[in-house]
Amino acid sequence: xxxxxxxxxxxxxxxxxxxxxxxxxxxxxxxxxxxxxxxxxxxxxxxxxxxxxxxxxxxxxxxxxxxxxxxxxxxxxxxxxxxxxxxxxxxxxxxxxxxxxxxxxxxxxxxxxxxxxxxxxxxxxxxxxxxxxxxxxxxxxxxxxxxxxxxxxxxxxxxxxxxxxxxxxxxxxxxxxxxxxxxxxxxxxxxxxxxxxxxxxxxxxxxxxxxxxxxxxxxxxxxxxxxxxxxxxxxxxxxxxxxxxxxxxxxxxxxxxxxxxxx
Numbered sequence: 486x487x488x489x490x491x492x493x494x495x496x497x498x499x500x501x502x503x504x505x506x507x508x509x510x511x512x513x514x515x516x517x518x519x520x521x522x523x524x525x526x527x528x529x530x531x532x533x534x535x536x537x538x539x540x541x542x543x544x545x546x547x548x549x550x551x552x553x554x555x556x557x558x559x560x561x562x563x564x565x566x567x568x569x570x571x572x573x574x575x576x577x578x579x580x581x582x583x584x585x586x587x588x589x590x591x592x593x594x595x596x597x598x599x600x601x602x603x604x605x606x607x608x609x610x611x612x613x614x615x616x617x618x619x620x621x622x623x624x625x626x627x628x629x630x631x632x633x634x635x636x637x638x639x640x641x642x643x644x645x646x647x648x649x650x651x652x653x654x655x656x657x658x659x660x661x662x663x664x665x666x667x668x669x670x671x672x673x674x675x676x677x678x679x680x681x682x683x684x685x686x687x688x689x690x691x692x693x694x695x696x697x698x699x700x701x702x703x704x705x706x707x708x709x710x711x712x713x714x715x716x717x718x719x720x721x722x723x724x725x726x727x728x729x730x731x732x733x734x735x736x737x738x739x740x741x742x743x744x745x746x747x748x
Contacts, residue, residue: 486544489563497559498544499537503529506596506747507569509560510536513578514668515612515660517543519653520577523727527735532573532742537563539583541671547664551671557586564594573742575599578611578699578724582677589680597745598688599738602696602724605703607675615639615698638697640723642730649728681710688714689741693722693729715741 489497500518508528510521518536528534538545539556548555560583564572574595576584581603588595604611615635616623623631640646660668688711692704701718708716717737722729727738 488544489566491559491562493548493555493558495540495548495559496546497537497540497563499535499563501567502534502536503532505532507564507567507572508532508534508742509564509572509574509584510534511539511560511574511576511580511583512537512542513580514610514672515542515665516577516580519543521575521727522653523649523731524575524735524738527739535564535567535569535572539580541660541664541668547660547667549663549667551667553582553586553672553675554590555671556583557590560587561591561594570594571596571747573597573599573745575601575738576603577601578604579672582607582672582675585677585680585684588684588686592684592686595686596747597742598684598686599741600688600690600704600707601726602692602699602701603690603704603707604699605678605706607672607677610669610672611698618697635697638723639695640725640729641693641695641721642723642728645729645731646723646725649725677707678710681707682712685712687745689737690714690716691719691726691734691737692716693719693724693726695721695723698724 487499512520517538525534541547574584581600636643690704690708692701694701708714719726719730727734
């Protein structure tokens with residue numbers, strides 16, 4: 486297990502695999518680096534893959550006061566410690582917000598971005614939105630019944646998604662209520678849209694058509710506001726396009742990455 490200690494004394498868990506040009510993987514909220522397991526094997530054949538448990542997640546420390554700028558600073562410091570001065574960055578959901586924050590703060594560091602199901606709205610927490618949209622149907626259900634019912638509004642390929650989710654225990658299963666509140670608060674009211682016009686790096690935005698938590702229209706909007714972006718809608722996916730349409734995702738990802746000169 487690799488731990489990096491930031492100047493704020495926050496221990497960040499990370500792992501590296503493979504050799505070549507660096508690729509940084511940033512998971513979503515209440516996830517950890519293992520969510521990218523379906524991609525790491527493929528990516529590590531050609532690239533140095535750096536997987537990170539962002540603060541408050543997985544095996545990293547969980548400070549009780551964090552903001553998006555803190556996630557960005559942790560990554561900046563880690564990459565500096567690893568002597569990485571250029572990298573591709575892949576972000577999932579709110580990990581995309583951090584990836585965009587990194588590209589905004591350190592434009593010379595980020596060679597290319599892949600954003601998976603990014604959100605343009607930080608006024609409400611994405612996980613809460615799907616519950617709000619289906620409040621009338623689920624209000625009398627217990628937690629297990631709610632999750633089972635909502636599967637059809639989260640994923641298109643439910644069989645693949647269920648198999649993956651079952652094998653992956655999310656990090657918030659071990660989090661305290663205070664830690665969960667800190668994470669939710671860390672993204673509150675972050676104005677991502679105000680930054681987008683200044684982020685010039687080549688970007689691929691991927692959204693799943695059947696994601697009922699973060700709607701694909703949010704990814705479209707972000708892509709339209711980024712000066713150098715393309716948008717791809719995965720027609721047979723929801724929250725996990727790299728699981729539900731793995732072969733297509735890997736093809737789109739590899740084509741995008743291979744088209745960017747690695748300076």
